[in-house]
Amino acid sequence: MxxxxxxxxxxxxxxxxxxxxxxAAARAEALAAATEIVAAVRDRGEEALRDQAERFDAVTGHDIRVPAAHLDEALAAVDPEVRAALEVAIERVRRASGAQVPEPRITEIGPGARIEQRWQPVGRVGVYIPGGKAPLASSVVMNVVPAQVAGVTRIALASPPQQSAGGRVHPTILAAAALLGIDEVYAIGGAGAIGAFAYGVDAIGLDPVDVISGPGNNYVASAKRVVAGVVGTDSEAGxxxxxxxxxxxxxxxxxxxxxxxxxxxxxxxxxxxxxxxxxxxxxxxxxxxxxxxxxxxxxxxxxxxxxxxxxxxxxxxxxxxxxxxxxxxxxxxxxxxxxxxxxxxxxxxxxxxxxxxxxxxxxxxxxxxSNHVLPTGGQARYAPGLGAYTFLRPQQVISYDHDALATVRDGIVALAEAELLPAHGDAVQARFATPA
Structure with a gap:
């Protein structure tokens, strides 16, 4: 060192x-490569995924959409001690994640004026689980449990196909997914999986997701940067x-x-x-x-x-x-x-x-x-690790009655005029005009 x-x-x-x-050089190289990989998946879908599987995983002819039987077989065959450890981890992460979901709150601004703060789960999540050098079955727990706690009902999972397993996803990863009730699993690795989640792949029935989460190498982290704005991501856990x-x-x-x-x-x-x-x-x-x-x-x-x-x-x-x-x-x-x-x-x-x-x-x-999906590359200065909040969208629900609007009517008009946006003020004044 x-x-x-x-x-x-x-x-x-x-x-x-x-x-x-x-x-720094390795990260720059990863970003350039990830950009090409994601673009190929966006433009060529399943064909690009199969090319990438052959190139990076030495796998051909495999089931990209994992059959239900593979999940069942993996759960039945998993080592009992490993299953017990996964179950303990699930319970602990579920308890800790539960503390990350805020309760709805209502603020009474004045008579007839209220704002509700609520946290809505996203509709669909794509979870990436590394499986190359280290098949991270524990990452299945760390990603899926917080999403479930947040209230996400549609969760897809991707992990690289394994040459040693005949093109299947690593069996311990499949077992962890089955334990958590995840039945939509894809044998896709690396940056290609991030691109597939972001843009969807019709040929294999993969719909685009709203948020992508999960750790990986620098190529996976860079791919998240490439698709930012197309889809939400957790921190770049490279x-x-x-x-x-x-x-x-x-x-x-x-x-x-x-x-x-x-x-x-x-x-x-x-x-x-x-x-x-x-x-x-x-x-x-x-x-x-x-x-x-x-x-x-x-x-x-x-x-x-x-x-x-x-x-x-x-x-x-x-x-x-x-x-x-x-x-x-x-x-x-x-x-x-x-x-x-x-x-x-x-x-x-x-x-x-x-x-x-x-x-x-x-x-x-x-x-x-605690969760082990955490920001890397200095992003912890401004970004959190993965949690239930990753899959929640804070929303404000505003409700004013006529009298409450009247109390701020003049202020709205004054500010609208000052900003040279008179139609903003007119929209308020229209509620106090006598119908013709």
């Missing part, structure tokens, strides 16, 4: 942002990120384990440590190298750790660590600090914050009850 030394430097906010390690902020009291072994756990997702994954302890930095570097050699996905982890997006960052003090973290705005932030609970409030920009060394990101990935 590279070393970024920010000690004895006074950085402006812009300079701090510039110091954040990012794989290649995973972990930022660990640690002090001299932290355990280098645990930090190394957590950095490697996220690096195993993808060669583009980001793993960053920020510390004011040079001694801890040295110990973590050794521990990471050892853990990377022993893990199952050694080559993938090594590529991620050696990339420009991963680093050990040395800072002078806690204040600089906080400033760096908030500029980075990581997907996952772990606080390995002696006073982690008290310090957590200062770390304001992160997809999710894991407080203390007994709260690893892996907990949030599976069983915490």
């Amino acid at each position: 590279q070393i970024i030394d920010l000690r004895e430097r006074s950085l402006t906010p812009a300079e701090m942002l510039a110091a954040v390690p990012r794989a 290649a995973t990120e972990i930022l660990v902020v640690a002090d001299a009291h932290a355990d280098p072994r645990l930090i190394a384990a957590d950095l490697v756990s996220q690096a195993e997702h993808d060669e583009q994954a980001s793993a960053v440590l920020v510390t004011d302890s040079p001694g801890l930095a040295d110990r973590v570097a050794v521990a990471v190298a050892d853990a990377a050699e022993r893990t199952a996905h050694t080559a993938r982890v090594g590529a991620a750790l050696a990339g420009p997006q991963s680093a050990i960052v040395l800072v002078d003090d806690r204040d600089t660590a906080v400033a760096f973290s908030n500029a980075y705005a990581p997907e996952h932030l772990e606080l390995h600090l002696e006073d982690a609970r008290n310090a957590a409030s200062r770390f304001t920009s992160a997809g999710a914050v894991f407080v203390g060394d007994q709260t690893p990101v892996s907990l949030g990935d599976y069983m915490a009850g």
